Structures are given as C-alpha cells and as structure tokens.
Amino acid sequence: MAACRPRAALLVLLAVCVACASGRLAAARPDSDLAAAAAAGPLVRLVGRFFPGDNGAGGALPQLFTWSGASASVAFEGATSVTVSFDGRMSSLPKEHEQTRAVKKDSTFPWGFFQFELDGVKVGVGEITASKPQLKWKLIVSPGPHVLTITKLSEARYGAAWLQSIALPAGGRFLPPPPSPGMLSGRGMLFLGDSFTAGWGNTEGRSCKGADAHNMNTLLAYSGLTARHFNADAQILAWSGTGLLTYAKRYQTSWPQWKVEAAAPLGTQFLLRADALSPSSRYNLAAFQPQVVVLAMGTNDFLEKAGTRNNRAPPYGLPNLKAWTDGYLAVARELRRAYPSAAIINLVWPLEQLTAGVLTREQATKYQQWMAAAFARLQFAGVGNVHLLQLSGAGLDSRSWCGAHPDVAAHALLAPQLESFVRGILPSWK
Template identity: 30%
Template sequence: MNPKQFLTAAFVLAACVYGGAAMPDSFEDSLLLNGRWAKADSCLCASAPAVSVSFRANAKEVSFDIEGEARFRLDTDGKPGEYFTILGRTVQKVALAKDGREHLYRLVKVSESNPGKICLHGIALGKGGSFGKRPEPSRRRIEFIGDSFTVGYGVEANGPEDGTPFEKTNTAKAYSFLLADGFKADYQINAVSGRGLVRNYANIVPEWTLASLYEYTVPGSIEQEAGGADQGPKTAGIRWDFEQFHPQVVVVFVGINDFQGEPPYADAVQFKRAYAALLDKLRSLHPGVKFLLVSTKTWPNDALTPVVEEIYKDQVAAGHADLLYRLVYTENTALHGHPSEMSQKMLANDLRPLVARLGGWLSR
C-alpha cells in the first residue's frame, strides 16, 4: 500500500499513521471534524447526529472502517452524494470521481444514535490515491441544542407510519444542518429525540434528560458509567471538553418533550430555572455568544410557548441583549407527527435571517 493511501484514527491527538509508519504531521493536518468526537481505544467515536469528517483526496475509491449502527452520506465538493448503512463493524467501499483531480469529501452520519455510538477506525484510499491538505475550519461556528425536531427525526417518511426512525431519520435534511451548511459554518448538533430539558417524553429514562446528556461527548448508560457493561470502546463517562468548540451562535429549541404527550408535564418553574441556568452556563463557557430561542406549538394544550416567552422576557428584563426569540410553526406530517422535508426547509428559511443577524453573517 502506498504510504499516503491509509489514514487511521488511532493517533487522533498525536500523529497520522500512513501504512503503519507514523508521520510528523498532526491528525488535524488531514481531517476536519464537526460535532463531538472522542478518542477511545485507538478509534474516533461519536454519538451526536450529523457528526462529520471532511478530507481532501485524489482517489478513485475510499473505504471507511466503521463500527456501529448508522446511516451515512458521503458528499463531494459540497454536493450530497451516496448513502450507505452500517450494521456492526464494516469496511465500506465507495467509488469516487475518476477525473484525476483532488476533491473535498465529507462523511456525515445522518441517523441518530440514542444512546449508542459509532466508531471510525480508519479511512483507506484505493490504489494510487492520496490525501490532500486538511480542509480549513470555518470562521463561523454554530451550535444547536434540541430534540427530535432538531435531529430531523423521521423526516424522509411520507406519513406518520411510513417506516422506522432508523430508516427515515436524516439530520442532513433537518433545519439545523441546513442552516449550518448554508452558512458554511462549523457546527455541533447536540440533540436527542424524546428528551426534554428537565422531563423526557412519557418520562422515559428520567435520569438522562438533555441537561444531563449535554455534558458528555458520547452519552452512554448508567451501567456503562458504573463499569458494568461491555459495549466496545469505552466512551461512556467521558465528558465533553467545552474548550474544543466555541460557538458564536447557539440555537436553543428545547421543551417539546417537557410539555407534550401524556401528563404530568415538567414543572414550569423548574423548567425556567434550568433554561436560565443553561444560558448562563453557555455565556460563561463562550464569552460573547449569542442565542436564538425557539418555541413551537405542543400537543395537547400548547403549554411550552408561554413558558419560553416568559424566559425571553425575563432575560431581556435582566439586561441581556444577546438573544432573540422566534415562535415557529411546522407541518408535522412525517413519521410519528414530525416535520416533513418541506417543513424542515421552511423552518431553516424562517430562522436564517435571525441567525445571520446574531452572528453578523450578512452573506454566505
């Protein structure tokens, strides 16, 4: 194998490994990562929707050594490309452009891992292929904190019972990814379906609300944290290092699961306290960050919006001028009553000028 044909994730914080020989260039000189990634047992592991790996290469094919269960899309020069599905550890080969030129590739995990993970063990190019210079990070950085609406849960379904969440979820078609991609921004989509800020839908796994999951790079389970489960590379319990990514804009779209479905719902006072604490935490972690607070109608009694509106008014009254608020409406005709592809596009279009205003991003 040509020494430039193989890139392993084993030295994520140290050196690239080409054909078994350590090279002096750092890992960052080859791959651009978006989303939360962790090094564990000589691989790169992630859980969040839409985590991605970007690289430049001149090659006729590429193979990804991936472990886990997830759907992926490989984009070329910013254009959506081929989808493939991984079930277990697989070396997935994908044909590339055969024009003899270098292209920018991006591997995106479009499905959700709730609460599982995927591990990238390596990337190999075909005969004669070579990696190019690492893609440059964007000067724009955006984070999304949310639930299934932000994940793009079931977005590809043609009706409420069309398929399964694994088959029909595609975060690359969610408003969050569409906004980040449209602004050509580096991003994190820290969202988990069915979870609320203080109360999950139907009170499922009450110990793992968004507030608790948010602290981790790869959320695991109580058993994993206690060391009682053996599920591959040990990532549970690894907390996210917030110094790794400083967003300029954070879109907060939380609370649907706190106030929707069967009662009892979240306590409004507790929710408001937790919401304000999250904003204060983010201000402390990322000085100068701006916020877009988003709310929508919840079933059956539309209990979320009045609470978020109060939070926004309280923030303004307290002297905070770093946030905007938006009430949005969606057409929930996709899987299990979630926004359709068209609705996600409309949602992105609705929020785009507000994000641009907050970030000072007047052009793409």
C-alpha cells in the same frame, strides 16, 4: 493549498458497500493494494463532536461517530479509489453504550447511516446494523485531487460506530486536512434540541410505520439546513424524547435513574459529552466557541406524563411555572458561561407543528406561554445577548408527516425563518 479545495470529480465509476458481520475489516489487516497508503494514515477534518476528537489541526483515526450531523473530511490525490471502514461492533464500542442498548430492548442497536460526498457531491450512503456492524465502503475515482466528506445522518440514540480507517491504493497520497466551511467563513453554530432538531422521521411520509434511524436525515433538518446555508461549522446536539428540565413520559417511573438517563438524558447532561452515549465522557467546551447558540428544547417537558429528576411519581401535570423558569434561567446561565460571546436564540415551535400529534392544544399553549415567561426571566436577570424567536407555522402541512414530526418540506419552511433571524442579529452573516 489549492489541492485541498473541493472540486468536481472527473470520473466516478463505482461505489460499493460491503458489510461484515464478524471479524475485522481489511482496515485492520489491509489488502496488499491498500497497505502502502494505510501505513501512513490520514488526518481528517472533524466538524461536530467526536471521540477522541482533535487538537484543531486534524484528527487521527479511529474516531467515534455518535452525534448526528457530525462530519469528517479527508483530502487526497493520485488514487484510483478510496476505501472507508467502520466498526460498530458492541465489543469495540465504549462500555457505557451497553446502557443505551439495554434500554432499547431490541436487536436493532447499533444502527446508523452515513452519507458520503466527493467534492461536495453526494455519492452514496452506508449503513451499519446490529447484524452487520462492520462496513467497508469503496469508491472508484479519478486521480484527483479530491475531498471526501463523511456525515452521520442518524441520531446518537440509535447507535455509534468507529470511523476505523480511510485507505488509498498504491500511488495515492493523503493531503493536509481540508479547511472546514467554518474555517473559511469564520462562523460556528451550536444547536441544543430534541427530535425536531435531529430531524426524526423527516425523510418518510405519513405511511411510515414509525420514525427510526432509517427515515431521518439531520442534514435536511432545519438545524443542518441553517448551518449549511451560512457555511458554518455546527455542533448539532439533539436527542429524540429529551426534555430540557423534565424526563419524557414514556420512560417508566419505576426505572433506576441510570436507565432513565440512558433512554433520554436531559439537554444539560448531554451538552457536556464528547461521546453522546458515554455519560462519563467530557467535551472541552472551550474548544468550539460558536457565534450562535440555538436553544430549541422544552417541548417534551410538557407531555402529559413527564417526571422531573426528583419527582417521578404520577400524576405529573404541567411543569410549575416558577420552578420551570428558574430551571430555564439556570440552563441559560450555563450556556452563557460556556459561550460568553455567543448570541443565544431561544427557539419556540409553532402551534401548528406542536399540535400535529406531539402535544395537546393545552400543552402546546402552556409550552409557548412558559417559553415567553422564561425569556422574560432571562432579561430581568441580566443575561445578555439572548433572543426569542417564535417560528411561524404558516404553510406547514402535517398530513404528510411521519410520527407527527415535520418532514423535509416543513424543515425547509422553518430554516429560512431562523436564517433571517440570525442575519438580523449578526448583520455580517449575509
């Protein structure tokens, strides 16, 4: 209905963020001016993976935000303000999140950033931290109608939070969930990747002291940019340090298996998860059938000190070509079973990007050769509708990068290459 279509806000007077270190927020015990609206909570439109998720008609709150790039939208009218409450206390999160917290060995977990857009315009960013894990965010608005969209900018391994409630004062009312971009365009994309896909370190320059939750934005990574360009609903399943078939070097070989997997699960492991940080959670893969799957993994398999599930004793060396391409074929077949009609794009990163500090030239060259060999295996094995995209590094300037990872400008150069390639595969995606 017309009331659900985003339009520019007539008046935005004030945005206030209040973080609470202990005790429940007003969402659990509403103030009198929020009580009437809170009694009938909204249904939100979910894009990306959530727990518990929805049935396609809209999700009821609370919903657990773990995956970066995931968003929740709500439509409302007649209100002079809207208040959003998050709960990231460890006591409120699933027990399995304790495993990731134990691996990090620091006091920063959970840590997360959430962007707020009103009628398509960014109006603020909220933060939850280990010391202030609860957040109440309030925006003063005109009577509307309006659509508020909340997107998680930071990746799963830094922590999660419940979107606990969205409340309106007396006189406001929630409208049916607004249609998502993909519902209007009929387009869906799934990205399976590592730090390059998550956008790790992309919002801060070379002077950064290290990439972290505070200097990344998945919406400004090539993945988020491409999805928005096509007005596609997207699931961006990305985890820094993860390998496709091989565990990354910095996760100690003396660790028990649960700890290795909590630090950086393999892509085939978190592909199945609804909650990124809960290995036992399962997502119904049939619930989201994208037309495009971007497989952008494998870089971390070629780090000098990497160990496979069954061989984590040094020296590691480079992956065995036959074993690695056999494994890649198995992953591609798993994706094909899950997404029978999707175009699977095997994304290969440019040498200029890889050698900025992530891989040595030898490792980067082998990675590119192994990726080409893996693609040939897919073709010989008869895996249909698969494609290979070798990105160009022309114009990339790594001197401004944080932690040897592409910045926003670099992602803005990479995204159009993928967009052009997708249009070549799917001419209707103009």
